[in-house]
Amino acid sequence: MNLNRLLNIVINTVVRRLVNFGINKGVGYASRKGGAKTADHGQARDARALAKRARKAARITRRLGR
Known part of the structure; x- marks a missing residue:
């Protein structure tokens, strides 16, 4: 593998984790904002x-x- 491919793999992994983290936080915030009893x-x-x-x-x- 060349360096460009390795960098793409690492960057994609990091971005995927950050996006998933953000989505989970956003969904959690939206569900709490509803004011659960x-x-x-x-x-x-x-x-x-x-x-x-x-x-x-x-x-x-x-x-x-x-």
């Missing part, structure tokens, strides 16, 4: 935990697929 906080926490487990499972399956 106190009873919904527990459900929201459970939903975030479930999403985290789903991301981990997707990451593992991608690793196994290699």
Whole structure:
């Protein structure tokens, strides 16, 4: 591989992570701005935990697929 291709790989990875981080923060901000009731906080926490487990499972399956 040449240097240009390596730089593109690194830059694309960094940009992808930053964009995903920004999207997650924006969606989280928008969902909090709706003013969840106190009873919904527990459900929201459970939903975030479930999403985290789903991301981990997707990451593992991608690793196994290699």
